[in-house]
Amino acid sequence: MDTAIQELGATPLRALVFLTALTFAPAIIMSTTAFLRIVLVLGFTRNALSLQQMPPNQVLIGLALFLTYFVMAGTIDQIYSEAVDPYLQGDIDERVMIERASGPIKKFMLEQTGDSELALMVNLSKVPVVGADDIPMRVVVPAFITSELRVAFSIGFLLFIPFLVIDIAIAALLNALGMIMLPPTVVALPFKIMIFVLGNGWSLVVGSVVRSFGGPS
Numbered sequence: 082m083d084t085a086i087q088e089l090g091a092t093p094l095r096a097l098v099f100l101t102a103l104t105f106a107p108a109i110i111m112s113t114t115a116f117l118r119i120v121l122v123l124g125f126t127r128n129a130l131s132l133q134q135m136p137p138n139q140v141l142i143g144l145a146l147f148l149t150y151f152v153m154a155g156t157i158d159q160i161y162s163e164a165v166d167p168y169l170q171g172d173i174d175e176r177v178m179i180e181r182a183s184g185p186i187k188k189f190m191l192e193q194t195g196d197s198e199l200a201l202m203v204n205l206s207k208v209p210v211v212g213a214d215d216i217p218m219r220v221v222v223p224a225f226i227t228s229e230l231r232v233a234f235s236i237g238f239l240l241f242i243p244f245l246v247i248d249i250a251i252a253a254l255l256n257a258l259g260m261i262m263l264p265p266t267v268v269a270l271p272f273k274i275m276i277f278v279l280g281n282g283w284s285l286v287v288g289s290v291v292r293s294f295g296g297p298s
Contacts, residue, residue: 125237
């Protein structure tokens with residue numbers, strides 16, 4: 082009887098914890114998955130083309146989400162089989178589920194985190210570390226985010242170079258023709274789009290960013 086009452090009282094608390102976790106789900110997805118690098122690279126591509134709202138943010142975010150699932154399919158399947166499915170079957174509780182789910186995520190983040198970023202966060206945290214398993218998530222996550230920002234900005238720099246050359250060429254041509262009042266970006270925009278489409282640019286960008294993770298996990 083007492084056990085049943087305790088379980089009944091714990092139900093609202095579990096629901097509260099679950100709803101709270103849902104509110105943090107977007108931040109968790111952005112901070113611990115491949116989504117961060119992918120959405121940044123897609124954003125850099127749009128800015129390099131000098132397009133403000135095309136494709137719209139919803140399209141870029143949707144593409145980034147599906148590419149994230151593509152890259153992390155193996156990790157997601159492992160989390161479901163080792164943590165989510167046993168929890169739904171009632172074999173484990175929430176604490177064990179979180180511990181099991183954090184394992185594959187932590188492994189993925191460590192594989193993508195640069196040594197310099199990881200060493201920096203370990204040094205700042207002053208946590209004694211013997212091996213990778215000893216590094217807590219509070220150290221791995223900021224190191225992973227910092228590393229993802231570095232990689233994404235490096236890819237973005239490479240994306241801007243060819244479009245910058247087009248802008249410079251158009252600006253020099255307009256200056257030679259004496260059309261100094263005409264903004265070069267207005268004239269360069271259709272040429273950028275044409276070259277990007279003819280070069281199958283979106284496939285190249287998507288392929289490059291997926292291969293930067295070493296392929297699907």
